[in-house]
Amino acid sequence: MTERDTLAEVLRERFKELELAHKALDLSYRRIIDAEMIDALALSDDGLIEIEAFTARFARLVDVYVQQVLRSIDEWELQEPGSLLDRIARAEKRGWVSKAADLIAARALRNRIAHEYDAEGWRQIARAAYALVPALLLAAERTLATPPRHLGN
Numbered sequence: 001m002t003e004r005d006t007l008a009e010v011l012r013e014r015f016k017e018l019e020l021a022h023k024a025l026d027l028s029y030r031r032i033i034d035a036e037m038i039d040a041l042a043l044s045d046d047g048l049i050e051i052e053a054f055t056a057r058f059a060r061l062v063d064v065y066v067q068q069v070l071r072s073i074d075e076w077e078l079q080e081p082g083s084l085l086d087r088i089a090r091a092e093k094r095g096w097v098s099k100a101a102d103l104i105a106a107r108a109l110r111n112r113i114a115h116e117y118d119a120e121g122w123r124q125i126a127r128a129a130y131a132l133v134p135a136l137l138l139a140a141e142r143t144l145a146t147p148p149r150h151l152g153n
Helices: 003-032 035-041 045-076 084-093 100-115 119-145
Strands: none
Touching: 003 035, 003 045, 003 119, 035 045, 035 119, 045 084, 045 100, 045 119, 084 100, 100 119
């Protein structure tokens, strides 16, 4: 197996992970219904569990997309390894991300999710994530619909 074959296999696996993360976040997003429901959920232990599942799935999709998929695509396309901002800018140029600022905000929010412990903080984070989910899901869908050239099945 050549290095190129190995890269192709890794990239195919990353796309599968992206698809699974997309489905999981979409499910949580649809269960919450609207941003106001987050306030109601925050009033109970079961609701807080729902919020935590939603934000964990949000963080997972951000990680899979930015840290794994975009990085693997850059390797596949023989791009010079760049910063997180470089990867996001290339995704915007490819037409996968409507606004780079949305993905940058999602990444910053993902970092807050990893370090927040206060219930009130969770409510605010969940509302911010809820607002970013449509752009994040769309970016994942566009990326899944246009795999890198010459990848094959």
